[in-house]
Amino acid sequence: MTLNLTLKVWRQDGPRDAGRFETYEANAVSEDISFLELLDVVNEDLVAQNREPIAFDHDCREGICGMCGVMINGQPHGPLRGTTTCQLHLRHFKDGDTVVVEPWRAAAFPIIRDLVVNRTAFDRIVMAGGYVTAPTGAAQDANNIPVPKANADLAMDAAACIGCGACVAACPNGAAQLFTSAKVAHLGLLPQGQPERWSRVNAMVQRMEEHFGSCTNHRECEAACPKEISIDFIARLNRDYLKAQFKDRRQLLRATDVASEE
Amino acid sequence: MTALDTAPATTTDLDSHVPPGPIAEKWDVHRFETRLVAPQNRRRFEVIVIGTGLAGGSAAATLGEMGFNVKVFCFQDSPRRAHSIAAQGGINAAKNYKNDGDSVYRLFYDTVKGGDYRSREANVYRLAQISTEIIDQCTAQGVPFARDYGGLLDNRSFGGAQVARTFYARGQTGQQLLLGAYQALMRQVELGSVALYARHEMLELVVKDGRAVGVVVRDLVTGAVTSHSAHAVVLASGGYGNVFFLSTNAKGSNVTASWRAHRKGAYFANPCYTQIHPTCIPVSGEHQSKLTLMSESLRNDGRIWVPTNRDDRRSPNDIPPEDRDYYLERRYPAFANLVPRDVASRAAKRMVDDGFGVGELKNGVYLDFKEAISRLGRGVIEQRYGNLFDMYRDIAGEDPYRVPMRIYPAVHYTMGGLWVDYNLMSNLPGLFVIGEANFSDHGANRLGASALMQGLADGYFVLPATIAGYLAGQLGQPPTPTSAPEFKDAEDSVRERVNSLLGVRGSHSVDWFHRQLGKTLWEKCGMARNADGLKEAAREVGDLRQRFWQDVRVLGENETLNQSLEKAGRVADFLELAELLCQDALHREESCGGHFREEYQTPDGEALRDDERFAYVAAWEFKGDGAAERLHQEPLDFEYVHLAQRSYK
Numbered sequence A: 001m002t003l004n005l006t007l008k009v010w011r012q013d014g015p016r017d018a019g020r021f022e023t024y025e026a027n028a029v030s031e032d033i034s035f036l037e038l039l040d041v042v043n044e045d046l047v048a049q050n051r052e053p054i055a056f057d058h059d060c061r062e063g064i065c066g067m068c069g070v071m072i073n074g075q076p077h078g079p080l081r082g083t084t085t086c087q088l089h090l091r092h093f094k095d096g097d098t099v100v101v102e103p104w105r106a107a108a109f110p111i112i113r114d115l116v117v118n119r120t121a122f123d124r125i126v127m128a129g130g131y132v133t134a135p136t137g138a139a140q141d142a143n144n145i146p147v148p149k150a151n152a153d154l155a156m157d158a159a160a161c162i163g164c165g166a167c168v169a170a171c172p173n174g175a176a177q178l179f180t181s182a183k184v185a186h187l188g189l190l191p192q193g194q195p196e197r198w199s200r201v202n203a204m205v206q207r208m209e210e211h212f213g214s215c216t217n218h219r220e221c222e223a224a225c226p227k228e229i230s231i232d233f234i235a236r237l238n239r240d241y242l243k244a245q246f247k248d249r250r251q252l253l254r255a256t257d258v259a260s261e262e
Numbered sequence B: 001m002t003a004l005d006t007a008p009a010t011t012t013d014l015d016s017h018v019p020p021g022p023i024a025e026k027w028d029v030h031r032f033e034t035r036l037v038a039p040q041n042r043r044r045f046e047v048i049v050i051g052t053g054l055a056g057g058s059a060a061a062t063l064g065e066m067g068f069n070v071k072v073f074c075f076q077d078s079p080r081r082a083h084s085i086a087a088q089g090g091i092n093a094a095k096n097y098k099n100d101g102d103s104v105y106r107l108f109y110d111t112v113k114g115g116d117y118r119s120r121e122a123n124v125y126r127l128a129q130i131s132t133e134i135i136d137q138c139t140a141q142g143v144p145f146a147r148d149y150g151g152l153l154d155n156r157s158f159g160g161a162q163v164a165r166t167f168y169a170r171g172q173t174g175q176q177l178l179l180g181a182y183q184a185l186m187r188q189v190e191l192g193s194v195a196l197y198a199r200h201e202m203l204e205l206v207v208k209d210g211r212a213v214g215v216v217v218r219d220l221v222t223g224a225v226t227s228h229s230a231h232a233v234v235l236a237s238g239g240y241g242n243v244f245f246l247s248t249n250a251k252g253s254n255v256t257a258s259w260r261a262h263r264k265g266a267y268f269a270n271p272c273y274t275q276i277h278p279t280c281i282p283v284s285g286e287h288q289s290k291l292t293l294m295s296e297s298l299r300n301d302g303r304i305w306v307p308t309n310r311d312d313r314r315s316p317n318d319i320p321p322e323d324r325d326y327y328l329e330r331r332y333p334a335f336a337n338l339v340p341r342d343v344a345s346r347a348a349k350r351m352v353d354d355g356f357g358v359g360e361l362k363n364g365v366y367l368d369f370k371e372a373i374s375r376l377g378r379g380v381i382e383q384r385y386g387n388l389f390d391m392y393r394d395i396a397g398e399d400p401y402r403v404p405m406r407i408y409p410a411v412h413y414t415m416g417g418l419w420v421d422y423n424l425m426s427n428l429p430g431l432f433v434i435g436e437a438n439f440s441d442h443g444a445n446r447l448g449a450s451a452l453m454q455g456l457a458d459g460y461f462v463l464p465a466t467i468a469g470y471l472a473g474q475l476g477q478p479p480t481p482t483s484a485p486e487f488k489d490a491e492d493s494v495r496e497r498v499n500s501l502l503g504v505r506g507s508h509s510v511d512w513f514h515r516q517l518g519k520t521l522w523e524k525c526g527m528a529r530n531a532d533g534l535k536e537a538a539r540e541v542g543d544l545r546q547r548f549w550q551d552v553r554v555l556g557e558n559e560t561l562n563q564s565l566e567k568a569g570r571v572a573d574f575l576e577l578a579e580l581l582c583q584d585a586l587h588r589e590e591s592c593g594g595h596f597r598e599e600y601q602t603p604d605g606e607a608l609r610d611d612e613r614f615a616y617v618a619a620w621e622f623k624g625d626g627a628a629e630r631l632h633q634e635p636l637d638f639e640y641v642h643l644a645q646r647s648y649k
Helices: A034-050 A120-129 A149-159 A164-169 A178-186 A195-212 A219-223 A232-247 A247-261 B026-033 B054-066 B104-114 B123-142 B173-191 B258-264 B296-300 B325-330 B341-353 B368-377 B378-396 B453-470 B485-504 B511-522 B531-551 B563-587
Strands: A002-011 A020-030 A099-103 A111-113 B046-050 B071-074 B194-195 B201-210 B210-217 B224-230 B234-235 B273-278 B301-308 B365-368 B405-414 B430-434 B616-621 B630-637
Touching: A002 A034, A002 B365, A020 A034, A034 B511, A120 A178, A120 A195, A120 B173, A120 B531, A149 A178, A149 B173, A164 A178, A164 A219, A164 B224, A164 B485, A178 A219, A178 A232, A195 A232, A195 B201, A247 B325, B026 B123, B046 B054, B046 B210, B054 B071, B054 B173, B054 B453, B071 B201, B104 B123, B123 B173, B123 B453, B173 B194, B173 B453, B201 B224, B201 B258, B201 B485, B201 B563, B210 B234, B210 B485, B234 B258, B258 B430, B258 B563, B258 B616, B273 B296, B296 B378, B301 B325, B301 B341, B325 B453, B341 B365, B368 B378, B378 B405, B430 B453, B485 B563, B511 B531, B511 B563, B531 B563, B563 B616
Parallel strands: A002 A099, B046 B071, B046 B234, B071 B194, B234 B430
Antiparallel strands: A002 A020, B201 B210, B210 B224, B273 B405, B301 B365, B365 B405, B616 B630
8 A cells, every 4th residue: 555645844954044844745655664764765855856855863763762753743753642753654644644744842952953853951851860879880689679560560661761852842831741750750669769769859850940841731741652651650750859858858958067067 | 806706814813812710710810810990090091982872881881980081972862872772672691580590601501502602602601600790780770670579580581591581671671771871871971970972973993003092073963073082992883784774773873983993903703693583573665764673582472383385375363273384393392482593583584485474475474472362361461572562563553462473584683793802802902892893702693682781791890890901001191182193184084085975976875875785785695695695795795885986975065964974974884894794704614603604504404513614703804995804813712612513402
């Protein structure tokens, strides 16, 4: 089975240039190819016509690296639930469809070129505290601390986040609560994450707020997430953040004491 | 190609620096005897790491934490994207938590045997020893490994082993291990001990007086070409499977960092050892851009079969048991569906070549879960493989809970890579190579769930110990200034190369050349090879390379994000590597592991090694464009493992 599609693609030469939509026809493409393979086909045509191909981010093309992602008819990663752009196949479109393709739209993710954006702000949230401090070589035997299976499974649900940014792109506020909460929950649910639990959530939320908007519970993030990460984790984030204001305070007080002694 | 018609010039001068003594004590003794760099001196050393996968990410994080000044580069937008993330099934470790007879020695033995006796014993033993520490380390980082109901770690079994020693995190083990390393790395970036350069690609290695002293990189966003100097350079840039165009590698995975180092003198070892993974989704059409792997762990519960009648057009569920050939169970009763990858792949190829293939294009075999689902229930299968089943449904458009999967082998991993000694240092002092980029531990065939183990062993534990021994000798010496002529020359050659790629303005896209290259290699240097085919392939590749430089069309300019330009540089290097790959495959007149020469097989079609002539590592030295590469041999001695014809029957 083949399809004819009309693509309206956002083209922008650089971060400071004005952008525009350009229209391309993709004729008789197989319904078995992925959306990124469709962009490959369009790009081959463009190169044949001596026109510069569309820049788009992609790498593993199996839905796990988190590098790809575009707005397809206004939806991050397109119409299919729980699917990255690279795993979206054309059999989910109809012959004759017009498809609008744009980059992630979020102030925290500035456009680099065409459909490529800069998601460094996500890395910065992780830098602030999205880890367990575990120097190489210092670990005890892995089975010394049992982890209840339910906790381990829930931690894994949260850890499945691929950092693609669809949640931010879907959010009317450009908020990164789903991304941040997934990491806070993953580490906070495990015994290994407890010692830094309260300082972690404080630091990550603070860093998040430097870059992103605020969450007002629209739930668009959950609907857009290709890994179907639940907004329950946002509730958990809020709870941990609130608790941290009391629990982390002792550390803050101690830090002030030390400072005043010096 | 005159090089192919004559035997390569050969020397046997490679010293692997394997320490003496009993194998179980080598690593401990060696660590004790290796020089150290004291904590207060570490900040005086600069180390460059190329790549942020399991090997590079864990190495950069660990070196930063130890106090070295580290610069780390990756071509992706974030270190978390490296292709290690796509590893699904698991990571091996000799914990023996299942009490099923596993031990360090057994993991060592299985790995050497699985590699068809073409790996270095001492390295493999060390890998097996360290495997247990990796699980401890990753658990401490918060990697959510699968657990049983008592809260302890769970294991599954994998191909080539009769014990369950594989730790896993659903079907996303690579992702979770990589995120552990990435998080440790980002902590160091925040602390200032590691400087991170994302969207940067290494395009030259800088060598001064025979030592690696730095790199030249290109900023993929601005096109700026800059030099970076260091006391040591660590390549962790992955494998070269994309030389075949269609592979399970990420689209960006490339050989450029390794190949540029090879051109500067680093030997390239065993390039013909390429692994074809047996359980991938078959090709569906001409626009296919990559192949998708389904974890080998599926073979724990799935049964592989084809119809006994070539023309059986019935739907698989309507084919009764007596009309099915469970060919792996029939031919290899002891290991059955869990034979190693190379054996499983060749068996599938034989079935398809003989006309027993299934699916519309008759290019696959069935992997059937019906029996497992009725025995264990759908819930258990869903829990074990849910995400893999979803992925299959998304791609193939069929529901594997109801219809058997169709699978076929695809290029997956490359055992070959830059030659390194026991310290993971190449023949160029100061250049270390870790993870898939080196050749070291898997011989001619890698066992499932061993890549993650090797990447993390190298990055967390081996390199941080051995690199200190090299650095200690340079205490008090500042790194080479980037104003040195060697840096200037390297920068000039990068700029010149970029300009020539942009200047051709020919008639075919980069992808067109890449597809041609892949087609030639897959047909003539893929799962089965023979002398005539290899000679043809080398000629075709040579012609294609010439044509590439006359006819490639790279539009745009250097000073912006230009993905065609990035690809063009990588494909140009693949075109050079491909010739060496064919040459290596041609010179190795035996079959071993992933390298199968049709001329050398047992009467029942198994790989036939020639230990008399070929029990060595083939390390190739670049001698200039158009000149034949020189072969250096490192003989392999087997003191502990008994050399035998591999049998999984």
